[in-house]
Amino acid sequence: MADDTDDKTEDPTQKRLDEALEKGDVVKSQEVNTWFIIAGATLVLSTFSGSIGGGISMPLRNLIANSWMIRTDGAGLLQLTQTLGYAVVAAIGVPFLMLALAAVAGNMIQHQLVWSGEQLKPKFSKISPAAGFKRLFGKQAVANFLKGLFKLIALGVVMVMVLWPDRMRMESFLRVDPAELLPAITSMTVHLMAAVVAILAAVAIADYFFQYRTWYERHKMSLQEMKEEFKQSEGDPHVKGRIKQLRVQRAKKRMMAQVPKASVIITNPTHYSVALAYDRSMSAPICVAKGVDVLAFRIREIAKEHDIPIVENVPLARALYATVDIDKEIPVEHYHAVAEIIGYVMRLRRGLSGLRQ
Known part of the structure; x- marks a missing residue:
């Protein structure tokens, strides 16, 4: 079948241009x-x-x-x-x-x-x-x-x-x-x-x-040629690394978008931040975001922008960061410590609501 040049609407990839150069084109x-x-x-x-x-x-x-x-x-x-x-x-x-x-x-x-x-x-x-x-x-x-x-x-x-x-x-x-x-x-x-x-x-x-x-x-290139080239280059470690990097970046963006929904931020002020969300319909608090160093600082900044309480607890912040995954409930062994913090936060919010009234 003749090649329909009208279908070639996509800019050529670097791989296509390199192949042309190798052929003397x-x-x-x-x-x-x-x-x-x-x-x-x-x-x-x-x-x-x-x-x-x-x-x-x-x-x-x-x-x-x-x-x-x-x-x-x-x-x-x-x-x-x-x-x-x-x-x-x-x-x-x-x-x-x-x-x-x-x-x-x-x-x-x-x-x-x-x-x-x-x-x-x-x-x-x-x-x-x-x-x-x-x-x-x-x-x-x-x-x-x-x-x-x-x-x-x-x-x-x-x-x-x-x-x-x-x-x-x-x-x-x-x-x-x-x-x-x-x-x-x-x-x-x-x-x-x-x-x-x-x-x-x-x-x-x-x-x-x-x-x-x-x-x-x-x-x-046509869209079909782009797809075929992508399939051929999927095994390239550089391509895999780039794909992995993009996935990590997207995951971080989604995670940071969940921080405003958190009930409390448990932090070690210099390194760790763990954002937990909880309401009475949940069986246990859920980790919506966590990070270290720069990412931890960014979580705290977003929390401040949305008036989310930040509680300093060095051992608990380290433990939660190491044991809980994003969008997962906290482990049973941390129920008591987290319950005390969330109870404190709820009492604090009720007190603030009473003062406003």
């Missing part, structure tokens, strides 16, 4: 790569144009000046070729290395390095007519068309804005000595490329966010 904008290469070329041209020209022109000048000394036999011609090759490599080696680093940086800034052969495997979907039609007329194709149209218009406008002020100067290039022509053309080219880099920076940023959103939408 990463966010990649070709515009970002293009920007890095053109920016690198601009930097190379502005920085190394003089050294490249000098590094290549000097050997050629020497070659022409001493042409009568060149040996024409096989060994001499091979040596000449090697000498010129070394000169060219020395002149353009560093600039080409910078361009290669720029191309690598364009990929690394978008995603971490991935070694995967998954994208090299043949897939019938790539030669499917339906898939080809979707690539030609889909959202990606429309975005590429609009992006290309914007670049064509923007770059045309930028070229006119940069070159138009120098139009008279360019006419005079026909009468300028070639030795003076090259620096002028280099300067104009650098200015033009700098403007192109600025325009392409905006295109690259917009395209990267578009490609990221497309990639993220492609990995969205």
Whole structure:
């Protein structure tokens, strides 16, 4: 059955995104790569144009000046070729290395390095007519068309804005000595490329966010996929620990919500608090909340907010905390001590009621 993308309404989990990364399915904008290469070329041209020209022109000048000394036999011609090759490599080696680093940086800034052969495997979907039609007329194709149209218009406008002020100067290039022509053309080219880099920076940023959103939408999950992944990851100790932590947090919230229903709080002021609820319909008092340290302090704070009596009894507070569970009746051995406290609390409340009347 065909996959219905309309059902994929849930954000992808980290596990799904990690699996995509392992398969080599990463966010990649070709515009970002293009920007890095053109920016690198601009930097190379502005920085190394003089050294490249000098590094290549000097050997050629020497070659022409001493042409009568060149040996024409096989060994001499091979040596000449090697000498010129070394000169060219020395002149353009560093600039080409910078361009290669720029191309690598364009990929690394978008995603971490991935070694995967998954994208090299043949897939019938790539030669499917339906898939080809979707690539030609889909959202990606429309975005590429609009992006290309914007670049064509923007770059045309930028070229006119940069070159138009120098139009008279360019006419005079026909009468300028070639030795003076090259620096002028280099300067104009650098200015033009700098403007192109600025325009392409905006295109690259917009395209990267578009490609990221497309990639993220492609990995969205259906509710059924979420359920299946949860079942598969249930055995993960990290997941189990997180689930246990969430359960403990929920249990604490429910317990703290029961504190206002307590009849009395028995406490050891520095460590323990046990909240007991009792009315005449009960056979024995019930523990509705208990805690130590910070949780005990919070129980006492809630009790104060709701005018619940707090009774200090160090041994009883320790004993009740150790022996009684939440929502359970207190043990028989503590009936007498607790009964005295609850009786005292009831008498106190009756006395307060009489005073109010």
